[in-house]
Amino acid sequence: MRAWYGLAAAILVAAALRLPGIGTWSLWADEAATAAFMTLGWWDLVDPLARLETTPPTYYLALKAWTLAAGGSDAALRLPSALAGIASVAVLWWLCRDAFGRRAAFWAAMTLAITGWHVFHSRDARVYALLVLAALLALVAARAFAARAGRPGPGWIAPAIGLAGLGALTAWLHFAGTIAAGTAFIYAAAVMIAGGPPDRRAVVRLIAAAALCGVLMLPVLWLAWSIMQADGAAGFGWMNRIGFALAGQTMLRVLMLAPSTLDPWTGIGPAAAGLAAGMALVLGWLALRPGPRQAEALALGAALAGGIALFLVAHAIKPLILTRTLLILVPLVAALVGTGIARLQPVALRVAAFAAMLLAQAPALYDTFRIPPDASDWRRLAQRIAAASGPDSAVLVFDAFEATALDRYRAAGGPRVGYILLPPGEVGLHGYIAARTSSAQAVTAETLLAALCRDLRAPRLLVGQRNHEVLEDQRQALAGALRGTGSRPEPTIWDRSLGLEIWSAPNCPAGPTPARP
Secondary structure, rough: OHHHHHHHHHHHHHHEEEEEEOOOOOOOOOHHHHHHHHOOOOHHHHHHHHHHHHOOOOOHHHHHHHHHHHHOOOHHHHHHHHHHHHHHHHHHHHHHHHOOOOHHHHHHHHHHHHHHHHHHOOOOOOHHHHHHHHHHHHHHHHHHHHHHHOOHHHHHHHHHHHHHHHHHHHHHHHHOHHHHHHHHHHHHHHHHHOOOOOOHHHHHHHHHHHHHHHHHHHHHHHHHHHHHHHHOOOOOOHHHHHHHHHHHHHHHHHHHHOOOOOOOOOOOOHHHHHHHHHHHHHHHHHOOOOOOOHHHHHHHHHHHHHHHHHHHHHHHOOOOOOOHHHHHHHHHHHHHHHHHHHHOOOOOHHHHHHHHHHHHHHHHHHHHHHOOOOHOOOHHHHHHHHHOOOOOOOEOOOOOOHHHHOOOOHOOOOOOEEEEEEEOHHHHHHHHHHHHHHHOEEOOOOOOOHHHHHOOOEEEEEEEEOHHHHHHHHHHHHHHHHOOOOOOOOOOOOEOOEEEEEEEEOOOOOOOOOOOO
């Protein structure tokens, strides 16, 4: 029974950091996209959304089914991610118990339970917590397959099908899941090698399992290829801005378990990130040193190195290295950290090492409960817009999901979003969502004035601003379209990452100017 106490403790810690207050904060912009998609029909999620969105429709179809029973509240949308995050802690314990023993399994599970990156995405109405869970199950299947691949008889078939199916599932959940699947097969090969040179039969069976996984992935690979051809019409044109320098910084932060922090951690945040990175390096080194089950640790390290290499190759084809996609490698780091902690003697030193990791994560965990996700409180911005609005005003935002967020939290008597300034190069996704889920009119910088002057008297504009560099082109386009008409802005008032900018009414041409279609 004592073997299960550690698992129970890790699950309790994971639940305590993922469930309380899950519906307190408003949805942030990416979660608002999820909420918008839930208003579409079942087939709309498959076509055309699957050709426009950067995530396959599997998650959205499953979440839509979930909302039929649980409703569409903020907490209901986030709960599947929270449950997947908690389950991931249990699956990591299972993986590490078989590979390293109960002590390492406990510390690995506890490390993942408190890791800021994983906690954040486990409270997020997006696919990434479920993707991590599927990736971990694929690793468990990979280890089970490696143990049976060289044995005579049909005992290897079920693990091979499990490995292929779970690997394909990760790709069906997200295109980055192809990397998770590749990582699982690298892990299977590494575990086989750790037990001695694999025989020809085991290698052939591994290739057969990989081929089956590839066949199951074919529809997703075709979908990814078609979206890459569309590019500008799809929803990830902004990702082209992510160069290797920024990608490298992101990879270091995530894989060193050094979470980003918001105010008021101006000085403490970087120190905590440095502490997390230092502890991850030292404990990972301890896990890989010669000792009991070093071969298992090296196999896990090989899987991590292989996953990093796959990310770099994929990023060279299409920018893919983001904090949320890298999350699939975080459990591997947590497993090595937990194994390193388990090797420390005496017990007090193990407790001290974990306490240092917890201290490093503390600012990010504080942010999780005290600051809205992405530092954006759309409910409060909607209240500010309602207070500033009048009969002569209209609301404008920069994409369809911002419109979803503001309309979702519209204060009593407050205005709905009237105009959406479409992002340049991404009119496909945002134009479609604006037309299907919002009463706002989608405009471009060229058609904005005509739309405002439709009734001869233009309103003053209340512009909801989000402090994100990818929106800078739209801000400049808006300013360029309005300044020549005599419209002038008041200073933007920021509330963390969201701001309200008010433009005076532009001067319209003498005659009616019909808006372009």
